[in-house]
Amino acid sequence: DQQVKQNSPSLSVQEGRISILNCDYTNSMFDYFLWYKKYPAEGPTFLISISSIKDKNEDGRFTVFLNKSAKHLSLHIVPSQPGDSAVYFCAASKGYSTLTFGKGTMLLVSP
Amino acid sequence: KAGVTQTPRYLIKTRGQQVTLSCSPISGHRSVSWYQQTPGQGLQFLFEYFSETQRNKGNFPGRFSGRQFSNSRSEMNVSTLELGDSALYLCASSLTAEGEQFFGPGTRLTVL
Secondary structure (H helix, E strand, C coil): CCCEECCCCEEEEECCCCEEEEEEECCCCCCEEEEEEECCCCCCEEEEEEECCCCEEEECCEEEEEECCCCEEEEEECCCCHHHCEEEEEEEECCCCCCEECCCEEEEEEC | CCCCEEECCEEEECCCCCEEEEEECCCCCCEEEEEEEECCCEEEEEEEEECCEEEEECCCCCCEEEEECCCCCEEEEECCCCHHHCEEEEEEEECCCCCCCEECCCEEEEEC
16 A cells, blocks of 8 residues: 555656646655655655645745645645756655655656 | 765676675764665665664565664665566665665666
């Protein structure tokens, strides 16, 4: 049973527009959520996180929104840049313990 | 500061063989976690070590094992390899058991 789901395997966006990546979770015990970005031949790198006591966290062009009642979170990238093209993984944990990852969404930002 | 290093970066084995992968965490980091990444399953947690003790284990068969040394370096071993073990194996280290995880580049294992 997949506890963290990223239902869109891929997303294509034009440079300068908004990219919205979505993630759903089923385990109501999760209270810490993270987004990682992964380029080919590299390990995932931490992007942004949010704890369940917040519904929004912003860091530059990246904003994560959390809707606890819907068990849904989203990552907004504004404006999108070609260098943002990568695979984005959503992850969740109870506390700061073991991370449960989604399968990832490949974002392609075209010039 | 050097990042997480994993060796080897690429490995080709045949079914039935065993393999050992190595991970050197960031200096000072005491927690090491291992993940398996496959196209169909994304990143799946294998196990986590902190101060040479296994703290958590994912839902993988006993063929997958690991250990951590006193210098925090970690190894994982897969015995009796199967075709389905072909994957990217990622290691992540963190300063504490609850800290932010930093990932290495991974070891690409191909089982023929």
